[in-house]
Amino acid sequence: MANWNIILSIAKTHLLTKIKQTSIAALGVTFGIGSYITLVCFMTGLNGMLDGLILNQTPHIHVYNEIEPSKKQPISLYEDFSESFNIIHSIKPKLSQKKIHNALPIINYLETNENVRGALPQVKTQIFYIAGSIEIGGNLTGINPLDEVELFNIDDYIIEGSAEALDQTDNGILLGIGIAEKMSLKVGDRIQVSPVNGEIFPLKIVGFYQSGIADLDAIQSFTNVKTVQRILGEANNYITDINVKLYDIELAVPLSKKIEEQFKLTAIDIKTANAQFETGTTIRNLITYAVSITLLIVAGFGIYNILNMLIYEKMNDIAILKATGFSGKDVQLIFMSQAMIIGFVGGVLGLLIGFGLASLIQTIPFGTEALPTIKTYPINMDPIYFIIGFSFAMISTFFAGYLPSKKAKKIDPVKIIRGQ
Amino acid sequence: MSVVLETKHINKYFKKPVLFHVLKDINFQIKQGEFASIMGKSGCGKSTLLYILSTMDTDYEGDLYLNNELITGQDRIHLSYLRNKHIGFVFQFHYLLSEFSVLENVMLPAKKLAEKSYQEIEHDAMQKLKMLNIDHLAKKRASQVSGGEKQRVAIARALINNPSIIMGDEPTGNLDSYNAENVFNIFKQLSDEKGLSLLVVTHDEDFANKTDRIIQMGDGKILT
Numbered sequence: 266m267a268n269w270n271i272i273l274s275i276a277k278t279h280l281l282t283k284i285k286q287t288s289i290a291a292l293g294v295t296f297g298i299g300s301y302i303t304l305v306c307f308m309t310g311l312n313g314m315l316d317g318l319i320l321n322q323t324p325h326i327h328v329y330n331e332i333e334p335s336k337k338q339p340i341s342l343y344e345d346f347s348e349s350f351n352i353i354h355s356i357k358p359k360l361s362q363k364k365i366h367n368a369l370p371i372i373n374y375l376e377t378n379e380n381v382r383g384a385l386p387q388v389k390t391q392i393f394y395i396a397g398s399i400e401i402g403g404n405l406t407g408i409n410p411l412d413e414v415e416l417f418n419i420d421d422y423i424i425e426g427s428a429e430a431l432d433q434t435d436n437g438i439l440l441g442i443g444i445a446e447k448m449s450l451k452v453g454d455r456i457q458v459s460p461v462n463g464e465i466f467p468l469k470i471v472g473f474y475q476s477g478i479a480d481l482d483a484i485q486s487f488t489n490v491k492t493v494q495r496i497l498g499e500a501n502n503y504i505t506d507i508n509v510k511l512y513d514i515e516l517a518v519p520l521s522k523k524i525e526e527q528f529k530l531t532a533i534d535i536k537t538a539n540a541q542f543e544t545g546t547t548i549r550n551l552i553t554y555a556v557s558i559t560l561l562i563v564a565g566f567g568i569y570n571i572l573n574m575l576i577y578e579k580m581n582d583i584a585i586l587k588a589t590g591f592s593g594k595d596v597q598l599i600f601m602s603q604a605m606i607i608g609f610v611g612g613v614l615g616l617l618i619g620f621g622l623a624s625l626i627q628t629i630p631f632g633t634e635a636l637p638t639i640k641t642y643p644i645n646m647d648p649i650y651f652i653i654g655f656s657f658a659m660i661s662t663f664f665a666g667y668l669p670s671k672k673a674k675k676i677d678p679v680k681i682i683r684g685q
Numbered sequence: 686m687s688v689v690l691e692t693k694h695i696n697k698y699f700k701k702p703v704l705f706h707v708l709k710d711i712n713f714q715i716k717q718g719e720f721a722s723i724m725g726k727s728g729c730g731k732s733t734l735l736y737i738l739s740t741m742d743t744d745y746e747g748d749l750y751l752n753n754e755l756i757t758g759q760d761r762i763h764l765s766y767l768r769n770k771h772i773g774f775v776f777q778f779h780y781l782l783s784e785f786s787v788l789e790n791v792m793l794p795a796k797k798l799a800e801k802s803y804q805e806i807e808h809d810a811m812q813k814l815k816m817l818n819i820d821h822l823a824k825k826r827a828s829q830v831s832g833g834e835k836q837r838v839a840i841a842r843a844l845i846n847n848p849s850i851i852m853g854d855e856p857t858g859n860l861d862s863y864n865a866e867n868v869f870n871i872f873k874q875l876s877d878e879k880g881l882s883l884l885v886v887t888h889d890e891d892f893a894n895k896t897d898r899i900i901q902m903g904d905g906k907i908l909t
Contacts, residue, residue, distance in 0.1 A: 271796040275782075282784040585780040588741060589794040589842065590769020592762050679736045682776055682854070 272595060275586075276602040283575065287607060290571040294611025294662065295618060297564035298654045301557035302619020305650045307626055308553040310643035312546055318477070319542050321418040323535055324385075324508030325517045328524055330365055331531040334358045368504030371528060375509060380516050383416045385409060387506040388493040394486075395457040395465065396448040403444060403484040405458060407493030410439075416510045419474075419487075425452050426472020436492055437471040443483030445473050458496065466496050477633070561657050564611075568665035572604055576673045583673055584681035597674035604666020605659065612658030616651050688753065689849050689882045690715040690738060695747035697733060707733055708745070709905040715850065720876040720883045722893040725902035731886045732854055734902070738884065739772060739852055740764045752849055769798050773843030777855040780839065781827035787838050788814070788823040795845045806845075813841040817871060833864035840871060851875070853885040857892055869895060 280287045334356045340346055365371065368386060375384040388407035393400045410428040413419040420428050423439065431437045438456065450456060452470055459465045468488065475482055494503050509524075511517060517534035524532040536543070576583070583596055627644040697708040707730045715721055723731045736742040738749065740756060743764070749757045751771055756764065781790045791810040795801060801809070814820040817837045822830050827838065836856065843851050851872075857865035869892055875881045876897070885896070893899050901908040 268797055268799050271793070271799075278782075278784050581780060582782050585782065586793075587765070588739070588768070588774050588776075588780075590765050590797055592765035594762065595765075595797070677741075679741050682780070683732060683736070 268595070272598050273602055275599050276606060279575065279579070279599070280603055280606060286571050286575070290568045290607045291611035291614065293564040293567035294608055294658050295614040297557075297560040297661075298612050298615025298658050299618035299622065300560050301654050301657070302616060302650060303622040303626070304557055305553055305654075306619070306623040306644050306646050307642070308549060309647070309650075310645040312549055313645050314639065314643040316546065317418070317421070319539055320514075320535070321421065322476075323539065324417070325511045325514055325535045326509040326521045326524065326532050327538070328365065328371075328507040328509065328528075328530050328532045329505060330361060330363055332358050332361065332363075363505050364499075364503050365505065365507065365528075365530060367502075368507065369502050372504075372507060375507070375524075378520075380511050380513060380520065382510045382512050383412060384507055384509045385412050385416060386490060386504040387508060388490055388497070388499075388503060389505045390493060390497055391461055392496070393459045394444055394448065395459055396450070399448065400459075401444060401447065401484075403441070403486060405438075405493060405496070406485065406487050407490035408487050409490055410487075417508070422474055422476050423472050424475045426470075428472075430471040431487065431489065434469060434471050435489075436466070436468050437488060438468040438492075439472045439474050439487040440470050441482040441485045442473045442475040443479060444486065445470070447483070460496050462498075464496075464498075468492070561661050565661035565665045568604060568607055568662050569669065572600060572666055572669040573672075575603070576600060576669050579673075580676065580681050583676050584678035587676070587678040588682065593674040596676075597670045600670035600673050601663075601666050604662045604670070608658050608662025608666075611662075612655050615658060616655060619654065620646070620651075687717050688714045689717050689719075689751070690884070691750040691753075692738070693748040693750070695734070695737060695745055695749065697730075697737065697742075697745040707905050708737070711747070711907060713900060713907060715882050715884055717849075717882055718876060718880040719898060720872065720896045721885070721898045721900060722896040723884065723886045723900045723902060724888070724890070724893050729902045730905045731902050735852055735854055735884070735886050739774065740768050769794055770846055771849040773846070773848040773851040775836070775839050775843050775851065775853040775856040777858040781835055781842075783826070783828040785827055786823065787819070787825050787827055787830060790827050790838060791841045791845055794842060798846050810841070810845060813844050814838075817841050833860055833867065836860060836864065836868055837871070840868070844875070848881075850882040850884060853883070853887075855887055855889075856885060857887065857889055865889065865892065 338353055338356065340351050340353065372384045372386055375381050386409070390405055392403055392405045394403055408419070410419070410432040414428045424442065426439065428439075431439050438458070440450065440456065445451070448456070450470055452472060454470050455467050456470055457465050457467050474485065474487060476485070490504075491501065494501055497503065509520070511520065514535065518536055521532040521534035524530065586596055586599075587593070623644050623646060626642050629642050630640060631642040633639060691714045692711050695708055695711040696706070699705040699707050711734060723734065725731045733742070737745050740749075740751075743761075747757070748755060751767060756767060759767070781787075782793070785793070788807070788810055791813060792806050795806040795809065796803075811820060811823065814823055817840060819830075819834055819837050819841070822834060822838070827835070830838065836859075840851075840856075853872075857868050860868065872883055872885070873895070876883055883896075885892075887893055899909070
């Protein structure tokens, strides 16, 4: 049975009398863990922001009716030419409806799927914004504002006004910031919009929308689904797009294929739409972990080195401890506990420093057009990183201490005592 | 009188650099209260024998008994325990832990044994120091006391667990005659008054002549 009191008191005395080496070893760990925490919080924060930029506002599956030429042209149905080589010039797409047939039952059906977090209807149309004599072409999208906030974080891109205001205002419009600037409009003003068929509808501006992509902000506006349906003179089952958000993004590909087959619609999954994006995230994560692990391994070698030196210095102590009845295991535990104390103290300090640096970075102003709601550098302070950092400190010091302490365990006291 | 330490047919070989038969059929006993010394020329194997008796060296043939218990072939953990409880050591060099105070050095083996409370151990340690007239040094760092004092601290440490036997490897070899005399008197007193067994390897003939019994060794054998 190991006698922890005495083992720890010997370990403590060794560490305190060599306070300089001890602090250097501990600082190595502190530096490693501190930079790991800072790096990982900062990098994942940035990753999260960039993810958010694309993923939050992008549906996992986007379902719509694609306008495309018929795959089977009439000539292929004509039996007389079935054995011939047919050439058709200037094929035109078939005139099909923009709306999704039976959209509301499809939405209800999708929402019963347990993998689906939500399926939201949208109505997209081209309109003209009219202010006085100016007419500017643009897109108007009808949405369910509150559902969009919940699933696609549209509120992150509303720089004035709110999604609630849009929901509560009949004939309200969330105007793209580019249009507002061009037409010198402010919240509360009225703007007239005209669909392609030429009628004019006045809408009240309840807020401004800024996606960060200037070209998009110069044409895109949002209003309620019902308002667009009214502008277009269509019934309330007129839905042009369905945006599906899943619980697990990995299921986007199979589900989109299934939707395409089942409903004869076009369904684009997020992976196809943003393939380059995932690569970036993976590589950034890889760099973060490569740098952190390198730092921690360097810190581990520092501890290994210092414990090794300590054991050479303490050969006589080890011999006398063994001669007076300490077993090899006791001696090993003495040096192991020294390593673990260094790891613990260095690790805790590292967590504090990492926390401090990350908090500091979080206060540094960082303005970006792309994300109007972000004012400072993004930091992701997930407790799991602190747990990983601390565990790594303990594990690396354990291994750094294990080899030297194993050597101390095996030292033959007779050789040391007789060698003098 | 009961036998504290007994060896039966102990043989030892050094395998490096060449095979060498260093101890040849060693048989002897140390009785309780006996103050014995081992003498012999350098290289005759007396220190080697002592380290076998101390249980630190386990690479030998034959049987070793401590308090009539066979300890040859016991595992290392148990040997450490026996060493801790029954054997006290005094070396030529003092071998104190230099970062610890004198008192802590003396208390260390007792703390390891953990049979008594901290207060009892501290009390015992002070008593041993007092007995050796070095109680005024208790709070000093081991590195700050003189050579003769260090050797007395080492003796106090050897005594702390009230061992069955004290072994010394030239305990006076590094001391001037005054301190050597002093250490001998302490040993003698322990043997006479407390009935402690002592086994001391020495080169010092004056020292050996004053002990109860001299074990003369030569060429790995006991001569007398």
